[in-house]
Amino acid sequence: MSAGVGTRAVAPALRPLRGSVRVPGDKSIAHRAVLFNAAAEGTARVHGVPGGADVRSSIEAMRTLGARIEKLDDSLRIDGCALRFCAPHGPLDCGNSGTTMRLLAGLLAGVGIDVVLDGDASLRRRPMERVARPLRAMGGRIETSEGHAPVRIRPATLHGATIALDVASAQLKTAVLLAALSAQGRTEVSEPVLSRDHSERMLASMGVSVARRETTLSVNGPVVPRAVDVTVCGDASSAAFFAVAAAIVDGSDVVVEDVCLNPTRTGFVDVLRRMGARIETTVTGETAGEPVGTLRVRGGAMLQSVEIGPAEVPATIDELPVLAVAAALARGTTVMRGAAELRVKESDRIAAVAEMLRTLGGNVAETPDGMVIEGGSLRGGARVKTHADHRLVMGAAVAALACDEVVEVEEPEAAGVSFPEFFARLESLR
Numbered sequence: 001m002s003a004g005v006g007t008r009a010v011a012p013a014l015r016p017l018r019g020s021v022r023v024p025g026d027k028s029i030a031h032r033a034v035l036f037n038a039a040a041e042g043t044a045r046v047h048g049v050p051g052g053a054d055v056r057s058s059i060e061a062m063r064t065l066g067a068r069i070e071k072l073d074d075s076l077r078i079d080g081c082a083l084r085f086c087a088p089h090g091p092l093d094c095g096n097s098g099t100t101m102r103l104l105a106g107l108l109a110g111v112g113i114d115v116v117l118d119g120d121a122s123l124r125r126r127p128m129e130r131v132a133r134p135l136r137a138m139g140g141r142i143e144t145s146e147g148h149a150p151v152r153i154r155p156a157t158l159h160g161a162t163i164a165l166d167v168a169s170a171q172l173k174t175a176v177l178l179a180a181l182s183a184q185g186r187t188e189v190s191e192p193v194l195s196r197d198h199s200e201r202m203l204a205s206m207g208v209s210v211a212r213r214e215t216t217l218s219v220n221g222p223v224v225p226r227a228v229d230v231t232v233c234g235d236a237s238s239a240a241f242f243a244v245a246a247a248i249v250d251g252s253d254v255v256v257e258d259v260c261l262n263p264t265r266t267g268f269v270d271v272l273r274r275m276g277a278r279i280e281t282t283v284t285g286e287t288a289g290e291p292v293g294t295l296r297v298r299g300g301a302m303l304q305s306v307e308i309g310p311a312e313v314p315a316t317i318d319e320l321p322v323l324a325v326a327a328a329l330a331r332g333t334t335v336m337r338g339a340a341e342l343r344v345k346e347s348d349r350i351a352a353v354a355e356m357l358r359t360l361g362g363n364v365a366e367t368p369d370g371m372v373i374e375g376g377s378l379r380g381g382a383r384v385k386t387h388a389d390h391r392l393v394m395g396a397a398v399a400a401l402a403c404d405e406v407v408e409v410e411e412p413e414a415a416g417v418s419f420p421e422f423f424a425r426l427e428s429l430r
Contacts, residue, residue, distance in 0.1 A: 007383065008412035008423065010400035016251035016299065017401075017429040023239050024050035024419055025232035026260045028170070029290065031099045032202050033230040034058045038067035039107055039181075040080040040206060042227030047075040049232055052418045057095035057119075061104060064088045080227050083111055083182060091116040091150060096123050096346065096417060099171055102131045105151060106175030109140035110158035110182030118150040122388070127344050131175050134163045138179055138187065160185030160221065167341065168314040170196035173217070177203065177210070180219040190216040195314040196264045201289035202230070233292040234259035238419050240268045240319040241394045243297045244326045245426065247277040248402045252299035254429060261291045267315030269295070271323055275303040275330055303330035305375055310338025317341055321395045324353045327373040328362040329402050336370035346417075347387035356384050356396055360403060381405030390417040397426060 025048040035058055037044040049055060059076070063069050066086035068079040085108065094101040094117055101117050105128075108115055118124075128151050132142040138161045141154035160183050163176050168191045177199055180187035193215060200210045200217055206225035211218045239256040246254035261283055269279055278301060283293040303326055308316065316323065320339055327334035342349040354364040354371055359382045363374035380403025386392040393415045400407035415422045 007408040007410050009406050009408055010397045011406050012380065012403050013249045013401040013430065015430070017246055017249050017254050018252065019429050020255040020257055021242055021425045021429065022257050023234040023242070023259060024052065026235040027052065027054060027237070027418055028099070028196060028198050029202070029230070029260065029288070030055045030232045031058050031103065032174070032198055033232060033288070034062060034069070034076070034078065035103055035107060036202055036206060036225055037078040037227050037230070038062035038065070038069065038080055039083055040225040040227040041082040042080055044078050044080070044227035045075050045229045046078060047231040049076055050235065050418070051420055052416060053095055054097040054099065054417055057093065057097040057100045061092045061094065061100060064092060078227065082224050085111050085113055087113040088115055091118040094119040094123060096120050098123060098126050101128070101149060101151065102171040102175050103178060105131050105135060105142065105153060106178035108153050109135045109138070109142065109179045110156060112155045114154055116150050116152050122346055124149045130167070131172055134165065134172065134176050134189070135179055137161050137163060138183055140179065158183035160187040163187070163189045165189065165191045167191070168193045168195040169341070170199065174199040177217065177219055180221045181208070181223055181225065183221040186218055186220050188216055188218045193311055193314055194264060196262070198262070198290070205288050228288065231287040233287055233290055235418070236260045236262070236265040237318040239295055241322050241398050241422070242429070243268065243272060243277070243279065243295060244322045245398045245401055245429070246297035246299050247272055247303065248326060248329050248398070249299050252297070254297050256295040258292060259295050261293045264315050267312055268319035268323060271306060271308060271312065271316060272326065274306045275326060276301045277303065305330050305332030305334040307334070308336045313338045313341070318391065321349055321353045321391045322398055324357065324371060324373060325395055325399045327375060328357050328364070328378060328399070330375035332375055334373045334375065337367070338369055340369035345389070347389040347392060349389065349391070352385070352387050352389060352392050353395065356386070356392060357399070359384050360399055360407065378403045379405065380407045383408040384410060386410050386414060388414045390414045390419070394419065394422055397423065
């Protein structure tokens with residue numbers, strides 16, 4: 001029920017949450033299934049593509065570059081370009097998707113076309129020099145606009161290089177791996193700690209030899225991937241909102257079905273278990289190298305505070321906003337460190353989450369790279385700013401379940417970026 005223009009009222013949970021839900025296809029995997037197959041040789045079917053705006057940006061960009069992508073009943077048919085792209089007549093619109101922009105920068109850096117990557121106002125505020133620098137080290141001619149989009153990629157011949165990333169980032173790592181496909185020689189990319197490994201799993205399934213040594217990957221180029229069918233499993237980041245919802249509402253019993261259980265994506269499960277949540281994961285299958293299964297969460301135990309340090313951040317970066325909600329309702333003081341990356345997401349998520357929780361009666365202090373959260377209770381009865389950030393919208397709705405009064409969530413439509421049916425699925429569990 002709407003509480004006013006641009007808001008949605010979310011009431012406290014008066015009884016346990018019960019039932020099973022499915023979440024949209026994993027956005028990270030879907031981006032890669034679309035981009036990699038559109039760049040590959042051959043034809044692939046991709047099932048389970050989520051309907052959010054971000055993945056649509058990748059689909060439309062690849063169509064503009066010459067890949068044939070046809071929507072069938074429940075899947076996409078993709079005829080790849082084998083790395084031979086058409087130069088677009090105007091800028092490629094990446095919308096709000098940082099993944100689309102950064103992965104395209106790597107993919108297009110060595111294919112011999114002149115292209116401009118642009119996006120909406122939010123994406124234009126996000127840092128792009130961090131992807132331009134390693135590509136330049138490979139011979140790429142990449143120009144940013146004072147470190148941001150629009151990003152111009154000029155024709156260049158790439159060579160293999162040894163790239164050491166300053167931060168653990170699946171997007172940056174993937175951009176280098178994609179550039180390596182067009183580069184002459186061996187490219188190595190290392191990161192401080194292991195980030196999401198969807199790219200190396202999928203590229204391996206497409207016939208690209210990706211060698212791993214601890215946190216260093218290497219590819220010998222040039223090499224053209226072979227198209228491969230992919231069934232996109234459920235998004236672990238979306239599942240995290242239901243996991244926290246069940247954990248904070250006493251007596252709840254919620255099952256998330258067909259969700260990605262890749263260990264580099266389930267850091268939130270480890271954190272919630274340390275907090276005392278009762279969570280079971282069961283692997284039931286595999287797709288494109290990704291383990292898939294069910295996630296069951298039962299509420300009841302009082303959550304305990306934890307410390308989340310830099311080593312855990314890469315596997316929890318998108319889930320930290322909703323983990324902060326759990327921390328605000330836990331016993332003791334939770335400290336999050338090493339998460340400065342949150343400040344350059346769709347919003348400054350450290351500042352925005354702290355503001356949201358304080359609005360609801362929580363006690364939160366910001367640090368440059370995280371938060372200190374005093375656990376206790378949340379009172380609600382307030383209007384929460386979400387800065388049109390989908391993870392803030394969904395996090396605020398989950399927090400409302402444990403409040404004493406109704407919470408008005410601003411800009412609820414922003415949830416559609418990753419999970420258009422979020423509110424309907426949440427209400428189905430009441």
